[in-house]
Amino acid sequence: MATIHFSEKHIERLMKGFDAASLTDGLINHEVDMEFSGARTVHVKSILTTPVQKYDATRDIDTGSRYGKTVEVSDDEQVFEMGDKISLSLTIDKTNNVDQFNMKKAGEVMNAYKEEQIIPYLDKYRMTKWATGAGMHYGLTDAPTVDNIAQIIIKARNAQRNRRVTGKAALIIPYQYLDVLSLSNQWVKLEKLGGQVLTKGTMGRFYGMDVVPFIDELMPANVRFMIMGKKASIAPKKIDSFKGHVNPPRINGDLLEFLMYHDAFVLGKKADDILVASMDEFVCAVPKIEVASGKATITGNGTIFYTTNGADPRYSRDAKTYTGAVTLAAGDQLRAYVASEGKYNSDVVKYDHPTT
Helix, strand or coil: CEEEECCHHHHHHHHHHHHHHCCCHHHCCCCCCCEEECCCEEEEEEEECCCCCCCCCCCCCCCCCCCCCCCCCEEEEEEEECCEEEEEEEEECCCCCCCCCCHHHHHHHHHHHHHHHHHHHHHHHHHHHHHHHCCEEEEECCCCCCCCHHHHHHHHHHHHHCCCCCCCCEEEEEHHHHHHHHCCCCEECHHHHCCCCCCCCCCEEECCEEEEEECHHHCCCCCCEEEECCCCEECCEEEEEEEEEECCCCCCCEEEEEEEEECCEECHHHHHHEEEEEEHHHECCCCEEEEECCEEEEECCCEEEEECECCCCCCCCCCEECCCCEECCCCCEEEEEEECCCCECCCCEEEECCCC
8 A cells, every 4th residue: 555645835725825816714713923842832932021111200219210110021922722623534546557646626625625624614613712802892782783783883892992902893794783784874985985905705894893693503502793903813724644655455546545634722911803793691700809908819700810029820831729818029010810611701900919
C-alpha cells in the first residue's frame, strides 16, 4: 500500500477555500499576531495597562517620584488550546491505473465535503464559541417583536458605545427580523453603499452597522441577535493530516484521510466588541463585592472567578476560582464574574483597593 501526502500547495488551496466560502470568515480578526506552540496551542499577547497617576510637584528625591509609583509593564497573555478536531476517512473510486491515486476524484470529494459539511459545522461552532466568550451579554426584559426590534438593537449598540467600543461592526440577526429592519428609517440599502468595504454577507446597513442575516440553525442557543466587531474574534485552524492511500487492505478503492484542528476564541482586550442579546433568564447576574478589613467577600449565583491584578478574569490565565474571602494588598485591582451552566456569563464587577 502506497501513501500519498498532499503537498503544501494543495493544503494552502484547501485552507483558502474554507475562508472564501465561510459565512463567519468576515467576522474574524486576521491581523492579530498568533504564535503557535505544538500542534494545538495558540498564544496571543497584549499589554496589561494600569491607571494613570497624579503628578505631584511637591515630592523630591527623598519622598518618591513626582510621577508617582513606578510600575513594571507586563504582558497579559491569553493561551488558547484548539480543542475541536474534524476528521474524514473516505473511500473513493479507483482509476484505470490501479497503482495511481485518484487525485482528481479526491479533490472533488473534498470540495463537496468542504461546502456541505465542514464549513456549515465551522460556522455554527464559531458562532457558539464567540457568543459564550462575548464581553457583553445583554439581557432583554422584552422579547424582540416586529414593533420593538429596531429600538432594542439601537439601545444595545449604544450600550457598546458607552464602553468605548468604536469602529466597524456587524449586526448578526436571524432572517425573521430582516424585513422589519429594512423598513426602518435607519436602514441603508446596498446600492447606496457602493465602493465601501462591507462585511461578508451584508444585506444592508442599520444604525451604522453592516446587517448580516444568519439562518436560525447557525444562531447560538437563546440568542436573539449579536453585534460583532472584527477586532475581538479569532478562529485558528491547522490541517494536521491530509493523505491518500492506494489500494489499502480490505478496502475496495483508494482511502482519503483528513484531520484538522480548529477552534474559535474571544480576545479579552477587545471582548466588548462582541455583544450577545438574549433574554434576562439566560444571563448570569453580576456578583457583588463587599470589603472589610482588607478582605473581599464576593457573592453570586454560580461559580465565581476573579483576578487581583486588574486583568479580566473571563480571559486571563491568572483567573482563580473563588472559594472564600480574598485578602487584598495595597493597590490590588479586584475583578470578578459569575458563570453558570446553561447561562451566559455575567458582566465583570470591579473594585480597586486603596494604594495606601
